[in-house]
Amino acid sequence: MHEQDVDASKAPLLDHIIELRNRLMWASAALFIAFIACYLVSEQIYAILMRPLVLAFDGDLTGRRMIFTAPQEAFFTYLKVSFWAAAFISFPIIAAQIWMFVAPGLYKNERRAFMPFLVVTPILFFLGGAMVYFLVMPLALHFFTLFESRGTATTLPIELETKVSEYLSLIMKLIFAFGLCFELPVFLTLLGRAGIVTSTGLAQKRKYAIVCVFVVAAVLTPPDPISQISLALPILLLYEISIWCVRAVEKKRAEREAAEEAELSGEKTDGDGTSGGG
Known part of the structure; x- marks a missing residue:
């Protein structure tokens, strides 16, 4: 009888673990799909995030440029931007999965x-x-x-190269x-x-x-x-x-x-x- 009670108590725990696994899988899938979609348009996301810097230059981009100093830097930056945007896009789905897991217990x-x-x-x-x-x-x-400064006869100009x-x-x-x-x-x-x-x-x-x-x-x-x-x-x-x-x-x-x-x-x-x- 005691063993039956133990088995019965394990069953709800296993159900909760399976439910948690399913919710995590849906949330991870939503994040992964959003990441792939965001990477495909990562250049457009980059342009959106660059807008405040363009406004800081009052729209005058003559002679302006962005730089990277390591061969892999730009690639990993695009990955980071894609993941960041994916987290934003998939947040409602992730929050909904968390709520669907917690709500039955309330x-x-x-x-x-x-x-x-x-x-x-x-x-x-x-x-x-x-x-x-x-x-x-x-x-x-x-x-x-x-x-920034243009420089003089005795000093070099100071320019922003981000x-x-x-x-x-x-x-x-x-x-x-x-x-x-x-x-x-x-x-x-x-x-x-x-x-x-x-x-x-x-x-x-x-x-x-x-x-x-x-x-x-x-x-x-x-x-x-x-x-x-x-x-x-x-x-x-x-x-x-x-x-x-x-x-x-x-x-x-x-x-x-x-x-x-x-x-x-x-x-x-x-x-x-x-x-x-x-």
Whole structure:
């Protein structure tokens, strides 16, 4: 009898492992197919990522060029760009596979509560990436091009000749970093739902958060004030939004607990009345 119980307990575990394997296979297949598709159009993706640098030169590309200093550098850079773009494209499918694996283990009200997070997460991530692409990178690159000089009779000219791998690594890293930083409201709201953080605690630690935000901005962005402030200010705004979101979660939790307590009190009163009547 004991062995039968052990075998029965193993069966659900094997089912979960098989389900996890299937979800991972679908997610990997989506990433691989997206990678192949992106590599076929990697030159077009390269041109899109190059747009902020073109804007920094005000569209005047006379005498401008990108360089690579190792024979394999350009090839591996295209591979990296293709994988990066594939991760963006396949993210909804990967997230859907994760959700399909987790959702059966949640109650209906829990699934309903998590749906807004699934919708907001990619939106915030793409907003962070768009801010890098359309605002931060053009401003930062324009700032750096100001250090070019034509040279004089006694000095050599200083011209920007950007390495392909370094530029693309910089913009891809910044898009990814800004996208993650824009997930702050989602992260803190989930912690608030779990009871790990409170709106009061977040508000009291605001001054420490400001310091941490500027430190993170200094680490993630190029060493210019424009990029650092462009990242720090939106994160501080998102921090304030996070406090409001956590406060809303706490209010709903308090209302739910009050309703449950009132229901229990009503049941107890009915029970006492019935006993008294008997």
